[in-house]
Amino acid sequence: GAGVSQSPSNKVTEKGKDVELRCDPISGHTALYWYRQSLGQGLEFLIYFQGNSAPDKSGLPSDRFSAERTGGSVSTLTIQRTQQEDSAVYLCASTPNLVLGSYEQYFGPGTRLTVT
Amino acid sequence: GQNIDQPTEMTATEGAIVQINCTYQTSGFNGLFWYQQHAGEAPTFLSYNVLDGLEEKGRFSSFLSRSKGYSYLLLKELQMKDSASYLCAVRPPSFQKLVFGTGTRLLVSP
Numbered sequence: 001g002a003g004v005s006q007s008p009s010n011k012v013t014e015k016g017k018d019v020e021l022r023c024d025p026i027s028g029h030t031a032l033y034w035y036r037q038s039l040g041q042g043l044e045f046l047i048y049f050q051g052n053s054a055p056d057k058s059g060l061p062s063d064r065f066s067a068e069r070t071g072g073s074v075s076t077l078t079i080q081r082t083q084q085e086d087s088a089v090y091l092c093a094s095t096p097n098l099v100l101g102s103y104e105q106y107f108g109p110g111t112r113l114t115v116t
Numbered sequence: 117g118q119n120i121d122q123p124t125e126m127t128a129t130e131g132a133i134v135q136i137n138c139t140y141q142t143s144g145f146n147g148l149f150w151y152q153q154h155a156g157e158a159p160t161f162l163s164y165n166v167l168d169g170l171e172e173k174g175r176f177s178s179f180l181s182r183s184k185g186y187s188y189l190l191l192k193e194l195q196m197k198d199s200a201s202y203l204c205a206v207r208p209p210s211f212q213k214l215v216f217g218t219g220t221r222l223l224v225s226p
Contacts, residue, residue: 004158033213042120042203042218043159059213091158103147103207105214107158 002026004108006092012114013082021077021111025094032075033095033105034067038088046090049075082115089113118142120217122204127223128194136189136220138204149214150178150189151203159203162189191222199224 005024013019025032034046045059049069060066064082069075079086089112093105119141128134140148147166151159165171165180165187177190189202201221205214 035216040218043205043214043216045213045215048213056213103164104149104161107151107160109158 004092004094004106006090006108006111008111009109010112010114012116015084015115016081018078018080019082019113021079021090021113023075023077023092023094023108025073025075025092026106027073029094029096029106030072031095032069033093034075034077035091035093036088037091037110043091046077079113082113084115087113087115118206118208118215120204120206120215122202122217122220124218125221125223127225128191130194130196130224130226132194133190133192134194134222136191136202136204136222138187138189138217140185140187140204140206140217142185142206142208142215144209145182145206146209147207148178148180148187149203149205149207150176150187151205153201153203153219155200162202194224196224196226198222 007022030051032049035043037043047067048056064080067077089110091110092108095105121139149164150162152162153159163178165178168180170179175192180187201219203219204217207214
């Protein structure tokens with residue numbers, strides 16, 4: 001079946017503008033994660049959604065970052081008043097129901113954000 | 117806190133064997149993952165270890181020692197297509213986010 005998809009694949013924006021990044025997880029996957037990967041850096045956890053539970057927002061770097069997940073499926077990561085340090089690849093991943101012991105995270109291709 | 121260390125870069129020759137090490141100090145442990153990431157692409161799952169020992173999967177094997185906070189990924193019969201970054205990630209007990217190392221960039225030469 002289809003994998004995790006993300007859009008747009010590339011986004012160039014001016015400093016101070018808001019951006020929205022979209023993630024479509026694999027159908028039926030209950031857990032969804034957002035990560036950020038800066039040049040030469042590892043993946044940095046941003047936020048995690050699991051079913052109807054409150055999201056784990058502990059990785060969001062500032063209050064300019066927010067995310068929502070509608071209907072337990074599609075997720076949108078919003079960055080307000082973008083800064084140049086926000087430039088990175090934003091990766092989304094999903095997993096099946098963790099309670100059943102599925103551990104592998106399936107990653108999308110990412111959105112490359114460039115703030116000029 | 118969480119700390120995961122991997123070498124930044126390694127080089128090897130086609131047909132050879134390479135071992136990529138990963139050491140971790142984390143507050144709790146519930147498994148270690150290895151992912152492969154080609155330039156400009158998404159990470160793809162290679163292996164998962166939660167118990168001590170060696171897990172073999174074709175040309176790739178992964179080893180874990182929980183008492184030493186140590187893992188390695190062993191790649192045999194290297195091929196040019198194995199040139200990629202290899203990411204070590206630890207899962208904390210909460211079953212939630214993975215904590216990733218910075219990755220090891222492997223360059224395979226002819």
